[in-house]
Amino acid sequence: MLKTGESHTLTHQALLYLLPAAVLVMFAFFAAKNTIIMVIPLIIFMMGFLACFIVRLNLQVHLLKTIALLLPFSIELPFYMNSMIRFPGELFIGIAAMTLIIEILWQPLKDITNSFHREFLWALPLLLAFLITIPFSEMLYVSVKFSFINILYISVFLIFLARHLRKNPGLFSRLLLLYGAGIIIVALSGFYRLWQWEFNPIVIRGIFQPFYKDHTLFGASSALLAAVFFVSGIRNQSALNRFILWGFSAVFVLMVIFSTSRAAFLSLIFMLVVLMMMYSKFRIIYIIISSLIVAAIVFAFRGSIEERLTRVETISYDEHAGFMERAESAANITTDMSNVERLNRWVSALRMFKERPFTGFGPGTYQFTYIPYQEPGLMNRLSVTNPFEPPEGSGGTTHSEYLLALSEMGILGLIGWIVLLGRWVYIAFEKSRNHPNRWLIITAIAALSTYIFHANFNNFLTTDKFAFLFWGTAAWLITNLYGTEKKPEILHAD
Structure with a gap:
Protein backbone atom coordinates (compact mmCIF):
# COMPACT_ATOMS: atom_id res chain seq x y z
CA MET A 1 0.00 0.00 0.00
CA LEU A 2 1.19 3.52 -0.77
CA LYS A 3 1.46 6.04 2.04
CA THR A 4 -0.39 9.34 1.74
CA GLY A 5 2.73 11.29 0.78
CA GLU A 6 3.70 8.73 -1.85
CA SER A 7 0.16 8.78 -3.23
CA HIS A 8 0.25 12.57 -3.63
CA THR A 9 3.64 12.34 -5.33
CA LEU A 10 2.31 9.83 -7.85
CA THR A 11 -0.72 12.04 -8.47
CA HIS A 12 1.56 14.98 -9.25
CA GLN A 13 3.61 12.74 -11.55
CA ALA A 14 0.44 11.69 -13.32
CA LEU A 15 -0.57 15.30 -13.94
CA LEU A 16 2.96 16.18 -15.02
CA TYR A 17 3.12 13.47 -17.70
CA LEU A 18 -0.44 12.55 -18.62
CA LEU A 19 -1.88 15.98 -19.29
CA PRO A 20 0.82 17.11 -21.76
CA ALA A 21 0.66 13.70 -23.42
CA ALA A 22 -3.11 13.92 -23.74
CA VAL A 23 -2.82 17.40 -25.26
CA LEU A 24 -0.26 16.10 -27.77
CA VAL A 25 -2.55 13.21 -28.75
CA MET A 26 -5.46 15.59 -29.33
CA PHE A 27 -3.26 17.98 -31.31
CA ALA A 28 -1.87 15.14 -33.39
CA PHE A 29 -5.36 13.87 -34.12
CA PHE A 30 -6.62 17.19 -35.44
CA ALA A 31 -3.41 17.76 -37.40
CA ALA A 32 -3.73 14.31 -38.97
CA LYS A 33 -6.00 15.46 -41.78
CA ASN A 34 -3.10 17.16 -43.55
CA THR A 35 -0.07 15.04 -42.58
CA ILE A 36 -1.66 11.67 -41.87
CA ILE A 37 1.31 9.43 -42.73
CA MET A 38 3.62 11.31 -40.36
CA VAL A 39 1.10 11.86 -37.58
CA ILE A 40 -0.37 8.35 -37.17
CA PRO A 41 2.89 6.92 -35.74
CA LEU A 42 3.04 9.91 -33.37
CA ILE A 43 -0.53 9.26 -32.19
CA ILE A 44 0.24 5.58 -31.59
CA PHE A 45 3.46 6.44 -29.74
CA MET A 46 1.73 8.96 -27.48
CA MET A 47 -1.13 6.52 -26.77
CA GLY A 48 1.45 3.91 -25.78
CA PHE A 49 3.19 6.51 -23.62
CA LEU A 50 -0.09 7.24 -21.84
CA ALA A 51 -0.77 3.51 -21.40
CA CYS A 52 2.62 2.98 -19.71
CA PHE A 53 1.96 5.71 -17.18
CA ILE A 54 -1.58 4.50 -16.56
CA VAL A 55 -0.15 1.11 -15.59
CA ARG A 56 2.73 2.66 -13.66
CA LEU A 57 0.42 4.88 -11.60
CA ASN A 58 -2.43 2.34 -11.42
CA LEU A 59 -4.95 4.64 -13.11
CA GLN A 60 -6.89 1.96 -15.00
CA VAL A 61 -10.12 2.56 -13.08
CA HIS A 62 -9.96 6.27 -13.87
CA LEU A 63 -9.42 5.43 -17.53
CA LEU A 64 -12.52 3.20 -17.56
CA LYS A 65 -14.59 5.90 -15.88
CA THR A 66 -13.42 8.42 -18.45
CA ILE A 67 -14.42 6.08 -21.27
CA ALA A 68 -17.88 5.47 -19.76
CA LEU A 69 -18.45 9.20 -19.34
CA LEU A 70 -17.32 10.16 -22.86
CA LEU A 71 -18.87 7.37 -24.93
CA PRO A 72 -22.42 8.81 -25.12
CA PHE A 73 -20.91 12.00 -26.58
CA SER A 74 -18.48 10.33 -28.98
CA ILE A 75 -19.04 11.45 -32.59
CA GLU A 76 -17.87 10.21 -35.99
CA LEU A 77 -15.20 12.26 -37.74
CA PRO A 78 -13.44 11.63 -41.08
CA PHE A 79 -9.93 10.30 -40.60
CA TYR A 80 -8.02 8.43 -43.32
CA MET A 81 -8.86 6.82 -46.69
CA ASN A 82 -12.59 7.47 -46.30
CA SER A 83 -12.44 5.94 -42.82
CA MET A 84 -14.25 7.38 -39.84
CA ILE A 85 -13.11 7.51 -36.23
CA ARG A 86 -15.38 7.93 -33.23
CA PHE A 87 -13.84 10.78 -31.30
CA PRO A 88 -12.82 10.85 -28.51
CA GLY A 89 -14.15 7.39 -27.57
CA GLU A 90 -11.96 5.27 -29.82
CA LEU A 91 -8.78 7.12 -28.84
CA PHE A 92 -9.34 6.22 -25.20
CA ILE A 93 -10.35 2.67 -26.17
CA GLY A 94 -7.05 2.37 -28.02
CA ILE A 95 -5.18 3.53 -24.92
CA ALA A 96 -7.10 0.94 -22.87
CA ALA A 97 -6.10 -1.79 -25.33
CA MET A 98 -2.43 -0.84 -25.02
CA THR A 99 -2.82 -0.79 -21.24
CA LEU A 100 -4.19 -4.34 -21.38
CA ILE A 101 -1.21 -5.51 -23.45
CA ILE A 102 1.24 -3.99 -20.95
CA GLU A 103 -0.62 -5.59 -18.03
CA ILE A 104 -0.48 -9.02 -19.65
CA LEU A 105 3.24 -8.68 -20.46
CA TRP A 106 4.01 -7.74 -16.86
CA GLN A 107 1.76 -10.34 -15.25
CA PRO A 108 3.03 -13.81 -14.18
CA LEU A 109 1.95 -16.63 -16.51
CA LYS A 110 0.17 -18.54 -13.75
CA ASP A 111 -2.16 -15.57 -13.17
CA ILE A 112 -3.07 -15.41 -16.86
CA THR A 113 -3.88 -19.13 -17.09
CA ASN A 114 -6.22 -19.35 -14.08
CA SER A 115 -9.89 -20.32 -14.37
CA PHE A 116 -11.06 -16.70 -14.48
CA HIS A 117 -8.96 -15.92 -17.54
CA ARG A 118 -9.81 -19.26 -19.17
CA GLU A 119 -13.42 -18.07 -19.29
CA PHE A 120 -12.41 -15.69 -22.06
CA LEU A 121 -11.61 -18.70 -24.27
CA TRP A 122 -15.36 -18.99 -24.93
CA ALA A 123 -15.04 -15.84 -27.04
CA LEU A 124 -12.13 -17.35 -28.99
CA PRO A 125 -14.23 -19.03 -31.75
CA LEU A 126 -15.83 -15.67 -32.58
CA LEU A 127 -12.47 -13.88 -32.56
CA LEU A 128 -10.91 -16.58 -34.75
CA ALA A 129 -13.81 -16.30 -37.20
CA PHE A 130 -12.90 -12.64 -37.75
CA LEU A 131 -9.25 -13.53 -38.39
CA ILE A 132 -9.62 -16.74 -40.40
CA THR A 133 -12.07 -15.27 -42.93
CA ILE A 134 -10.01 -12.14 -43.71
CA PRO A 135 -7.91 -13.80 -46.49
CA PHE A 136 -11.11 -14.81 -48.31
CA SER A 137 -12.56 -11.30 -48.25
CA GLU A 138 -13.88 -9.48 -51.30
CA MET A 139 -12.48 -6.25 -49.82
CA LEU A 140 -9.34 -6.95 -47.81
CA TYR A 141 -8.85 -3.46 -46.35
CA VAL A 142 -12.47 -3.29 -45.18
CA SER A 143 -12.24 -6.72 -43.53
CA VAL A 144 -8.98 -5.95 -41.75
CA LYS A 145 -10.40 -2.71 -40.35
CA PHE A 146 -13.75 -4.28 -39.40
CA SER A 147 -12.10 -7.25 -37.68
CA PHE A 148 -9.66 -4.99 -35.87
CA ILE A 149 -12.49 -2.84 -34.47
CA ASN A 150 -14.47 -5.86 -33.26
CA ILE A 151 -11.44 -7.52 -31.66
CA LEU A 152 -10.48 -4.18 -30.08
CA TYR A 153 -13.93 -3.74 -28.51
CA ILE A 154 -14.04 -7.31 -27.21
CA SER A 155 -10.51 -7.05 -25.79
CA VAL A 156 -11.19 -3.79 -23.96
CA PHE A 157 -14.82 -4.12 -22.88
CA LEU A 158 -14.81 -7.85 -22.12
CA ILE A 159 -11.27 -8.79 -21.07
CA PHE A 160 -9.72 -5.53 -19.79
CA LEU A 161 -12.90 -4.46 -18.02
CA ALA A 162 -13.47 -7.89 -16.43
CA ARG A 163 -9.95 -7.90 -14.99
CA ILE A 289 -37.95 -28.68 -25.36
CA SER A 290 -40.19 -25.60 -25.12
CA SER A 291 -38.34 -23.95 -28.02
CA LEU A 292 -38.75 -27.06 -30.17
CA ILE A 293 -42.47 -27.21 -29.37
CA VAL A 294 -42.93 -23.54 -30.29
CA ALA A 295 -40.93 -24.04 -33.51
CA ALA A 296 -43.07 -27.08 -34.39
CA ILE A 297 -46.29 -25.13 -33.80
CA VAL A 298 -45.07 -22.22 -35.93
CA PHE A 299 -44.07 -24.62 -38.71
CA ALA A 300 -47.38 -26.49 -38.57
CA PHE A 301 -49.46 -23.32 -38.72
CA ARG A 302 -47.13 -21.24 -40.88
CA GLY A 303 -49.79 -20.77 -43.53
CA SER A 304 -52.37 -19.24 -41.21
CA ILE A 305 -49.68 -17.19 -39.43
CA GLU A 306 -48.50 -15.75 -42.74
CA GLU A 307 -52.09 -14.99 -43.69
CA ARG A 308 -52.64 -13.09 -40.44
CA LEU A 309 -49.43 -11.14 -40.92
CA THR A 310 -50.53 -10.01 -44.37
CA ARG A 311 -53.65 -8.49 -42.79
CA VAL A 312 -51.67 -6.13 -40.57
CA GLU A 313 -51.83 -2.69 -42.18
CA THR A 314 -50.32 -0.40 -39.53
CA ILE A 315 -47.09 1.21 -40.70
CA SER A 316 -44.26 2.37 -38.44
CA MET A 324 -48.96 0.54 -29.55
CA GLU A 325 -49.86 0.87 -33.22
CA ARG A 326 -46.18 1.33 -34.02
CA ALA A 327 -45.36 -1.77 -32.01
CA GLU A 328 -48.05 -3.68 -33.91
CA SER A 329 -46.53 -2.53 -37.21
CA ALA A 330 -43.58 -4.86 -36.52
CA ALA A 331 -45.80 -7.64 -37.90
CA ASN A 332 -46.61 -5.78 -41.14
CA ILE A 333 -44.63 -7.56 -43.85
CA THR A 334 -46.57 -6.24 -46.85
CA THR A 335 -46.89 -2.45 -46.73
CA ASP A 336 -44.38 -1.34 -44.08
CA MET A 337 -41.32 -0.54 -46.19
CA SER A 338 -38.98 -0.80 -43.22
Missing part, protein backbone atom coordinates in the same frame (compact mmCIF):
# COMPACT_ATOMS: atom_id res chain seq x y z
CA HIS A 164 -10.61 -4.61 -13.21
CA LEU A 165 -14.17 -5.41 -12.20
CA ARG A 166 -12.72 -8.38 -10.35
CA LYS A 167 -10.43 -6.08 -8.37
CA ASN A 168 -13.13 -3.39 -7.94
CA PRO A 169 -16.51 -5.14 -7.48
CA GLY A 170 -18.48 -1.89 -7.23
CA LEU A 171 -16.97 -0.37 -10.38
CA PHE A 172 -19.60 -1.58 -12.84
CA SER A 173 -22.44 0.32 -11.17
CA ARG A 174 -20.39 3.53 -11.28
CA LEU A 175 -19.61 3.03 -14.95
CA LEU A 176 -23.29 2.51 -15.74
CA LEU A 177 -24.26 5.62 -13.79
CA LEU A 178 -21.69 7.68 -15.71
CA TYR A 179 -22.84 6.30 -19.05
CA GLY A 180 -26.49 6.61 -18.01
CA ALA A 181 -26.05 10.28 -17.10
CA GLY A 182 -24.56 10.90 -20.53
CA ILE A 183 -27.31 9.19 -22.49
CA ILE A 184 -29.98 11.01 -20.46
CA ILE A 185 -28.39 14.31 -21.52
CA VAL A 186 -28.54 13.10 -25.14
CA ALA A 187 -32.21 12.21 -24.61
CA LEU A 188 -32.98 15.71 -23.30
CA SER A 189 -31.19 17.19 -26.30
CA GLY A 190 -33.26 14.95 -28.59
CA PHE A 191 -36.47 15.95 -26.84
CA TYR A 192 -35.63 19.62 -27.36
CA ARG A 193 -34.97 19.03 -31.06
CA LEU A 194 -38.24 17.10 -31.38
CA TRP A 195 -40.05 20.01 -29.71
CA GLN A 196 -38.54 22.31 -32.35
CA TRP A 197 -40.12 20.07 -34.98
CA GLU A 198 -43.48 20.25 -33.19
CA PHE A 199 -43.19 16.60 -32.07
CA ASN A 200 -43.42 15.27 -35.62
CA PRO A 201 -42.50 11.53 -35.24
CA ILE A 202 -41.07 11.44 -38.75
CA VAL A 203 -37.91 13.22 -37.54
CA ILE A 204 -37.26 10.79 -34.65
CA ARG A 205 -34.64 8.90 -36.67
CA GLY A 206 -32.14 11.76 -36.61
CA ILE A 207 -32.80 13.72 -33.43
CA PHE A 208 -30.10 11.91 -31.42
CA GLN A 209 -27.37 12.73 -33.94
CA PRO A 210 -24.45 13.29 -33.97
CA PHE A 211 -24.09 11.22 -30.80
CA TYR A 212 -26.33 8.25 -31.70
CA LYS A 213 -26.54 7.62 -35.43
CA ASP A 214 -30.21 6.65 -35.31
CA HIS A 215 -33.11 6.04 -32.96
CA THR A 216 -32.74 2.23 -32.91
CA LEU A 217 -29.21 2.39 -31.47
CA PHE A 218 -30.44 4.83 -28.84
CA GLY A 219 -33.40 2.54 -28.09
CA ALA A 220 -31.25 -0.59 -27.75
CA SER A 221 -28.88 1.20 -25.35
CA SER A 222 -31.78 2.47 -23.26
CA ALA A 223 -33.39 -0.99 -23.14
CA LEU A 224 -30.25 -2.65 -21.78
CA LEU A 225 -29.88 0.04 -19.12
CA ALA A 226 -33.56 -0.24 -18.20
CA ALA A 227 -33.13 -3.99 -17.68
CA VAL A 228 -30.04 -3.61 -15.47
CA PHE A 229 -31.64 -1.08 -13.15
CA PHE A 230 -35.03 -2.82 -13.00
CA VAL A 231 -33.69 -6.26 -12.09
CA SER A 232 -31.12 -4.77 -9.71
CA GLY A 233 -33.90 -3.12 -7.75
CA ILE A 234 -35.87 -6.33 -7.16
CA ARG A 235 -33.50 -7.74 -4.53
CA ASN A 236 -31.79 -4.57 -3.31
CA GLN A 237 -31.84 -4.49 0.49
CA SER A 238 -32.31 -0.73 0.77
CA ALA A 239 -35.79 0.69 0.14
CA LEU A 240 -34.26 4.01 -0.90
CA ASN A 241 -31.86 2.36 -3.34
CA ARG A 242 -34.70 0.26 -4.72
CA PHE A 243 -36.72 3.41 -5.35
CA ILE A 244 -33.74 5.08 -7.07
CA LEU A 245 -33.00 2.02 -9.23
CA TRP A 246 -36.60 1.64 -10.35
CA GLY A 247 -36.74 5.38 -10.96
CA PHE A 248 -33.75 5.10 -13.30
CA SER A 249 -35.32 2.06 -14.95
CA ALA A 250 -38.56 3.98 -15.54
CA VAL A 251 -36.60 6.83 -17.14
CA PHE A 252 -34.85 4.41 -19.51
CA VAL A 253 -38.12 2.67 -20.38
CA LEU A 254 -39.56 6.08 -21.28
CA MET A 255 -36.47 6.66 -23.41
CA VAL A 256 -37.14 3.36 -25.21
CA ILE A 257 -40.69 4.52 -25.91
CA PHE A 258 -39.37 7.94 -26.94
CA SER A 259 -37.00 6.28 -29.42
CA THR A 260 -39.97 4.52 -31.12
CA SER A 261 -37.69 1.51 -31.65
CA ARG A 262 -40.04 -1.46 -31.91
CA ALA A 263 -37.28 -4.04 -31.47
CA ALA A 264 -36.04 -2.29 -28.32
CA PHE A 265 -39.52 -2.29 -26.80
CA LEU A 266 -40.11 -5.95 -27.68
CA SER A 267 -36.68 -6.81 -26.24
CA LEU A 268 -37.92 -5.61 -22.83
CA ILE A 269 -40.84 -8.04 -23.04
CA PHE A 270 -38.40 -10.81 -23.99
CA MET A 271 -36.24 -9.83 -21.01
CA LEU A 272 -39.21 -10.24 -18.65
CA VAL A 273 -39.82 -13.75 -20.03
CA VAL A 274 -36.15 -14.65 -19.48
CA LEU A 275 -36.30 -13.17 -15.99
CA MET A 276 -39.34 -15.27 -15.06
CA MET A 277 -37.67 -18.43 -16.37
CA MET A 278 -34.52 -17.75 -14.36
CA TYR A 279 -36.50 -16.86 -11.26
CA SER A 280 -38.36 -20.17 -11.62
CA LYS A 281 -35.01 -22.00 -12.02
CA PHE A 282 -35.83 -23.50 -15.40
CA ARG A 283 -33.43 -26.18 -16.62
CA ILE A 284 -31.82 -25.80 -20.02
CA ILE A 285 -33.43 -29.02 -21.19
CA TYR A 286 -36.88 -27.54 -20.50
CA ILE A 287 -35.99 -24.44 -22.50
CA ILE A 288 -34.80 -26.56 -25.43
CA TYR A 317 -43.78 5.74 -40.12
CA ASP A 318 -47.41 6.89 -39.88
CA GLU A 319 -47.17 10.23 -38.07
CA HIS A 320 -50.67 9.75 -36.62
CA ALA A 321 -49.99 6.25 -35.23
CA GLY A 322 -49.76 5.79 -31.47
CA PHE A 323 -47.04 3.84 -29.69
CA ASN A 339 -40.06 -4.39 -42.58
CA VAL A 340 -40.07 -5.33 -46.26
CA GLU A 341 -36.54 -3.98 -46.68
CA ARG A 342 -35.43 -5.90 -43.58
CA LEU A 343 -36.77 -9.11 -45.16
CA ASN A 344 -34.91 -8.20 -48.35
CA ARG A 345 -31.65 -7.86 -46.40
CA TRP A 346 -32.22 -11.19 -44.63
CA VAL A 347 -32.91 -13.00 -47.90
CA SER A 348 -29.76 -11.46 -49.38
CA ALA A 349 -27.69 -12.62 -46.40
CA LEU A 350 -28.98 -16.18 -46.68
CA ARG A 351 -28.24 -16.26 -50.41
CA MET A 352 -24.72 -15.02 -49.74
CA PHE A 353 -24.25 -17.75 -47.13
CA LYS A 354 -25.51 -20.35 -49.60
CA GLU A 355 -22.89 -19.23 -52.11
CA ARG A 356 -19.99 -19.12 -49.61
CA PRO A 357 -21.01 -21.24 -46.62
CA PHE A 358 -17.53 -21.72 -45.11
CA THR A 359 -15.71 -18.40 -45.59
CA GLY A 360 -18.40 -15.81 -46.23
CA PHE A 361 -17.65 -12.65 -48.19
CA GLY A 362 -15.33 -11.18 -45.56
CA PRO A 363 -15.91 -9.28 -42.30
CA GLY A 364 -17.48 -5.87 -42.88
CA THR A 365 -18.23 -6.40 -46.58
CA TYR A 366 -21.98 -7.13 -46.53
CA GLN A 367 -23.11 -3.58 -47.30
CA PHE A 368 -20.88 -3.53 -50.39
CA THR A 369 -21.56 -7.04 -51.72
CA TYR A 370 -25.21 -7.91 -51.02
CA ILE A 371 -26.78 -5.79 -53.77
CA PRO A 372 -26.80 -8.51 -56.52
CA TYR A 373 -28.40 -10.96 -54.06
CA GLN A 374 -31.52 -8.91 -53.37
CA GLU A 375 -34.97 -10.36 -54.03
CA PRO A 376 -36.67 -8.30 -56.78
CA GLY A 377 -40.10 -8.95 -55.26
CA LEU A 378 -38.97 -7.38 -51.98
CA MET A 379 -37.14 -4.36 -53.38
CA ASN A 380 -38.73 -1.02 -52.51
CA ARG A 381 -37.93 2.68 -52.16
CA LEU A 382 -35.47 1.87 -49.33
CA SER A 383 -33.56 -0.73 -51.35
CA VAL A 384 -29.96 0.13 -52.19
CA THR A 385 -28.54 -0.14 -55.71
CA ASN A 386 -25.36 1.84 -55.05
CA PRO A 387 -23.72 1.29 -51.62
CA PHE A 388 -22.15 4.76 -51.76
CA GLU A 389 -25.46 6.52 -52.49
CA PRO A 390 -28.19 4.87 -50.38
CA PRO A 391 -31.73 6.30 -50.52
CA GLU A 392 -32.71 8.74 -47.79
CA GLY A 393 -33.62 6.85 -44.61
CA SER A 394 -31.87 3.68 -45.80
CA GLY A 395 -28.34 2.26 -45.54
CA GLY A 396 -26.97 -0.10 -42.94
CA THR A 397 -26.22 -3.78 -43.32
CA THR A 398 -28.20 -6.98 -42.63
CA HIS A 399 -30.30 -5.67 -39.73
CA SER A 400 -29.32 -8.88 -37.91
CA GLU A 401 -26.17 -9.60 -35.93
CA TYR A 402 -26.44 -13.33 -36.59
CA LEU A 403 -27.14 -13.14 -40.33
CA LEU A 404 -24.35 -10.58 -40.64
CA ALA A 405 -21.90 -13.11 -39.18
CA LEU A 406 -23.33 -15.84 -41.40
CA SER A 407 -23.00 -13.86 -44.63
CA GLU A 408 -19.60 -12.30 -43.89
CA MET A 409 -17.83 -15.14 -42.02
CA GLY A 410 -19.84 -18.18 -43.05
CA ILE A 411 -20.59 -21.01 -40.66
CA LEU A 412 -17.54 -20.06 -38.54
CA GLY A 413 -19.14 -16.76 -37.60
CA LEU A 414 -22.42 -18.36 -36.59
CA ILE A 415 -20.63 -21.07 -34.59
CA GLY A 416 -18.71 -18.35 -32.77
CA TRP A 417 -21.96 -16.74 -31.66
CA ILE A 418 -23.61 -20.05 -30.74
CA VAL A 419 -20.65 -21.08 -28.56
CA LEU A 420 -20.53 -17.76 -26.72
CA LEU A 421 -24.27 -17.36 -26.21
CA GLY A 422 -24.59 -21.04 -25.32
CA ARG A 423 -21.99 -20.58 -22.59
CA TRP A 424 -23.88 -17.61 -21.15
CA VAL A 425 -27.17 -19.51 -21.18
CA TYR A 426 -25.47 -22.41 -19.38
CA ILE A 427 -24.11 -20.02 -16.75
CA ALA A 428 -27.54 -18.46 -16.30
CA PHE A 429 -29.64 -21.60 -15.99
CA GLU A 430 -27.19 -24.15 -14.57
CA LYS A 431 -24.06 -22.73 -12.93
CA SER A 432 -25.85 -19.94 -11.09
CA ARG A 433 -28.47 -22.10 -9.37
CA ASN A 434 -26.80 -22.10 -5.92
CA HIS A 435 -24.28 -19.34 -6.49
CA PRO A 436 -23.84 -16.61 -3.82
CA ASN A 437 -24.04 -14.00 -6.59
CA ARG A 438 -27.02 -15.63 -8.30
CA TRP A 439 -29.11 -12.47 -8.47
CA LEU A 440 -26.27 -10.43 -9.93
CA ILE A 441 -25.81 -13.13 -12.58
CA ILE A 442 -29.55 -13.00 -13.26
CA THR A 443 -29.31 -9.22 -13.62
CA ALA A 444 -26.46 -9.51 -16.12
CA ILE A 445 -28.20 -12.18 -18.21
CA ALA A 446 -31.49 -10.25 -18.17
CA ALA A 447 -29.68 -7.18 -19.49
CA LEU A 448 -27.79 -9.18 -22.14
CA SER A 449 -31.04 -10.85 -23.22
CA THR A 450 -32.38 -7.51 -24.46
CA TYR A 451 -29.74 -7.43 -27.17
CA ILE A 452 -29.67 -11.18 -27.73
CA PHE A 453 -33.26 -10.64 -28.88
CA HIS A 454 -32.69 -7.27 -30.54
CA ALA A 455 -29.75 -8.69 -32.52
CA ASN A 456 -32.27 -10.55 -34.68
CA PHE A 457 -33.35 -7.18 -36.11
CA ASN A 458 -30.32 -4.88 -35.90
CA ASN A 459 -26.55 -4.97 -35.50
CA PHE A 460 -24.78 -2.46 -33.25
CA LEU A 461 -21.68 -4.20 -31.90
CA THR A 462 -19.37 -2.22 -34.18
CA THR A 463 -20.52 0.94 -32.40
CA ASP A 464 -18.37 1.93 -29.43
CA LYS A 465 -21.36 3.14 -27.37
CA PHE A 466 -23.21 -0.14 -27.54
CA ALA A 467 -20.16 -2.42 -27.55
CA PHE A 468 -19.33 -0.98 -24.12
CA LEU A 469 -22.79 -1.83 -22.76
CA PHE A 470 -23.00 -5.34 -24.24
CA TRP A 471 -19.46 -6.63 -23.71
CA GLY A 472 -19.19 -4.72 -20.43
CA THR A 473 -22.28 -6.46 -19.07
CA ALA A 474 -20.78 -9.78 -20.20
CA ALA A 475 -17.60 -8.89 -18.29
CA TRP A 476 -19.72 -8.19 -15.20
CA LEU A 477 -21.40 -11.59 -15.65
CA ILE A 478 -18.01 -13.33 -15.66
CA THR A 479 -16.71 -11.51 -12.58
CA ASN A 480 -19.88 -12.37 -10.66
CA LEU A 481 -19.50 -16.02 -11.68
CA TYR A 482 -15.87 -16.26 -10.52
CA GLY A 483 -16.44 -14.90 -7.06
CA THR A 484 -17.24 -17.07 -4.06
CA GLU A 485 -17.84 -14.01 -1.88
CA LYS A 486 -21.06 -12.07 -2.30
CA LYS A 487 -20.46 -9.06 -4.55
CA PRO A 488 -22.00 -5.63 -3.91
CA GLU A 489 -25.34 -4.81 -5.48
CA ILE A 490 -25.87 -1.92 -7.87
CA LEU A 491 -25.85 1.31 -5.78
CA HIS A 492 -24.45 -0.61 -2.79
CA ALA A 493 -21.52 0.98 -1.03
CA ASP A 494 -18.18 -0.81 -1.47
